[in-house]
Amino acid sequence: MRVTHMIIRKRTYIVLLMVIFIFVGLIFRLGYLQLYKTHWLTDKAEDLWRRDIPVEGKRGKILDQSEKELVYNISAPTVIAIPAQIKDKEMTAEKLAPILNMSQEKIFQLISKRTLMVYLAPGGRKISEDVANQILRLRLPGIALTEENRRYYPYGSLAAHVLGFTGIDNQGLTGIELVYDDKLKGQRGSISFFSDAKGREIPNERDFYKEPIHGLDLVLTLDLNIQKFVERELDKAIEKYNPEGIVALVMNPNTGAVLGMANRPTYFPSDYKNYPQEVYNRNLAIWKTFEPGSTFKIVTIAAALEEGKVNLKESFFDPGFILVANHRIRCWKAGGHGQQSFLQVVENSCNPGFVTLGQRLGEELLFSYIRKLGFGQKTNIDLPGEASGLLFKPSQVGPLELATTAFGQGVSVTPIQQVAAVSAIINGGQKVQPHIVKGWKDPVTNMYVIKNELEKGERVISAETSELVRLTLESVVANGTGKNAYIDGYRVGGKTGTAQKVGPDGRYLKNNHIVSFIGFAPADKPEVVVYVAVDNPQGIQFGGLVTAPIVKGIMEDTLQYLKVEKRKDQLELEYRYDDTRYYDVPNLIGQDIKDVRKNLQHFQLEIIGEGNKVINQLPKGDQRLPGDTMIRVYLGN
Template identity: 80%
Template sequence: MRVTHMTVRKRTYIVLLVVIFIFLGLIFRLGYIQLFKTHWLTERAEDLWRRDIPVEAKRGKILDRAENEIAYNVSAPTVIAIPAQIKDPELTAQKLAPLINMDEEKVYSLITKRTLMVYLAPGGRKIDDQVANQIMRLRLPGIVITEESKRYYPYGNLASHILGFTGIDNQGLTGIELVYDENLKGKRGSISFFSDAKGREIPNEKDTYTEPIHGLDLVLTIDLTIQKIIERELDKAVQTYQPESILAIAMNPNTGEILGMANRPTYYPEDYQSYPQEIYNRNLAIWKTFEPGSTFKIVTLAAALEEGKVNLNETFFDPGYIMVANHRIRCWKHGGHGEQTFAEVVENSCNPGFVTLGQRLGSELLFSYIHRFGFGKKTNIDLPGEASGLMFKPGQIGPLELATTSFGQGVSVTPIQQVAAVSSIVNGGYQIQPHIVKGWRDPVTKLYVHKNEHATGNQVISSETSELVRLTLEGVVANGTGRNAYIDGYRVGGKTGTAQKVGPDGRYLKNNHIVSFIGFAPADQPELVIYVAVDNPQGIQFGGVVTAPIVKGIMGDALKHLGVEKRTEQLEMDYRYDDIRYFDVPNLVGEEIKDVRRTLRHFQLEVIGEGSKIVSQVPKHGQRLPENTTIRVYLNE
């Protein structure tokens, strides 16, 4: 086909028009972007130029129930390098290395990395203020000091298994620090500057500061004074018995609030790297599972009373053993306790008597109460690492399993389960939820943003049964195996436990027991439940001898701290020859000294002054003190 001159011109015009429209489109597009997309373009450009140096948020404090600080932050400067801005890497490394205790070659390799910025770790992270000032005085290009914070625990190892600790980036690694890390850590801020593609700072551009959002303060249910009392008593027990381990829990039985919790061995959170993982990773109070022994008899007692299977005044004869499925189950007392009431069965912790109660209940009924009191599952306390224990399954329960379970052998439980169960039994019969967080507080206003509610669960036993159990367990302390927990002026109830440990081969170990005691007070209206367990104490291995005095030491001081007043009405102890007796201090003022010397029998007398008549005395009349306490009297001349 022949192409004419006119055809060529037409095609040229068409191409020209197309090119003109394209250019017009580009001009309009560029105009639109310049006029209407200026903000968008600026943001995109700034995103490419902006470089951010992170500014850590302050981690929230951890406080006890009275808002005493038990974990908080201290300033910790950190060295950051911006490699593109470093003019002389060799000289920079040479000057920095000795200040941050790092190898010069390591520092050089970090500051010459092809990256925007780099932490000079580990030596340059969270350094002392003095070292930070030395580095700033060097004025090294590309070396920046930013402020981080590190966790500080002012009471050392106090409550260490509750608190846990944080890592180099201030992240929670164990304990309450881990469980509530998200709320505690807050949100990072930053210092922003502008640089070119090679990382060189763009002149005449101002730095911008984005303020971090600090973490919330966490308020625990822990009472700092009670926690100190617990730690003191555990340290004394370690010195006395050198056990493999020891643990203690103190809880309000009505609310489920943990007032104190401690373990031995323990560790210092700020130096956790110096301890084996099994020490700082295991909170024995919630992690350790073992056969509870006789403290578990409280559950059997409560179930039998609630179901009407026993009258405490009913008599029972203990020959020292009971036969079950061709097995002889012995009482701890050689030769048995003979004839006794079931109240005395509890006081004497008589195994054959509790086997009889278990048989009266039957496996289905007994285990239904065991499960309703929370055994065999986690309590869901707000701490990491809780175990669930181990119960017999229905198909595994024969006459022997029923018998051993009734006195706390053959099943595996945790300490926190026992505290929760006994609390439910003595608080009127209501299930409670153990917890350790009271609420969250704004770090600036100090006002609560959230508080935990103390919800109670189902009622497992009646208030009448609960009262009867409390009175019976008060008898254990006054007249039975728990005598060493008796506190003059306070009504204390409780139960001892001595459980054989199972070895790796599944057999019981000889002379290797976990001894325990769980106590509560006041017995008529409990405000405090305390559980202590000692693993393999050296020497005597009986709960009443080893752990009851520990609970007494904690309970007495804790009740005073809580403002629980002493009373004169309590179940009198059946004193034995080795017991410390308490007597009321008589009023000696106005008496003749010669008469007092003849009649004062239970106390020692110290006389100050001359004369025949007593004008004052210390201690004063009305107090109740141990026998042989010295009373100082002042005469009229």
């Protein structure tokens, strides 16, 4: 085909129209992008240029039930490096090494990485203000500081096993810090800047700050003052008995709220790396399992009373042993207790008497109460590492196993299980859920966002049986093996325990016991239950002599702190020759000096001043004090 001028002209027009169409399309596309897609394009560009430096959200504080701070945060600067902005890496590493106490080679390796940002760890993580100021004065390109937080424990090792600790990245590793890490840790924010593909900062571009979200504050049921009472008594016991370990628990038996919990050995959470794992990883109050000994007899007597298998006035003769399946089970008292009532069986912690109660109940009935009270299973307290304990399987229980279980041998339990079970027995008969969290508060508004409202669980014994058990255990403290827990002015109930430890070969160890005491007060309406167990105390190995005084020290201060009023309707202590006796101090003001001497025959008397009448006295009257206390009377006319 011959190409004419007309064809050439048409083709030119077509090409021209196509070029015009393309240009118009480009103009429309450009206008669309500039007018309607501005923010989208800007966001895409900023995503390519933006570099983020993380800023930690503050971890929530941990408070006691009165909202006193047990754990909080302190500022801890951290050194970061942006490798692309460091021009002289050798010089930078050389200057930083002595300040951060790191090798020059290690720092050079870190700042040479092909990455946006790197922490100069470990020496540059969570440094002191002094070290941070030294870094700032160097003005090194590509070296910056970001703020992190470090956990601070104002009371040192107090409640260490409850609180736990966090790692270098503020993640919970043990204790309550681990259980509630998600709520405590909050969310990260960031400081953002713009840089080119090589990581060099783009000039004249502003930085952006995304505020972090702080974690919630955790309010515990622990009471700081009660916890201090517990820690003090354990320290005294360590010094006196040099045991392998001690565990102590204080709980409200009506709610299950744990008011105090401590172990020995203990550790400092801020310095946990210098302690063995078996110390900081084991909260003995919930982890340790052992044969409870005679504290378990509370379960047996409660079950026997509930089922009508015993009358406390009923007579029982103890020859010092009882034969079960051709085995002689001895009483702790050589020669036995002789003729006694079943109330005295409990007061004297008489093993043959409790074996008899176990036999009356039978395997099925006794073990049903044991299981209903929570033994053999976790209490599900909100702490990590809880053990379940061990019970005989039904197929394993014969006459001998039934007998030993009745007085606390052959079963394995945890301290928290014992406290929870005794709480149910003495609070009117209903189970409670042991817990250590009271609620969660917003750190900004200081208002509760979650509050732990727990109700009592199933009934295990009647209120009438619960009252009878309380009176029985009060008699144990006034007249029996628990005398060393007697507190003048308070109605105290309790039970001693002395259990042989089992060795690696499954045999009982000689002269190696766990001694314990569980006490509660006031006995008619308990507000607090205290449990202490001491592992292999040196010298004395009886619960009534070792642990009852420890419980008394904790309980007496706790009752006074809780403003529980003293009363005069408690059982009178059956004194031994070496017991401290208490007497009522009369109000002497207005009395004639001749009568004063007659009224103070149990006390020492100091007379101050002249005259015939008493115008003042110290201590004041109408209280009970130990005999031989000095009473000062001031005379006048």
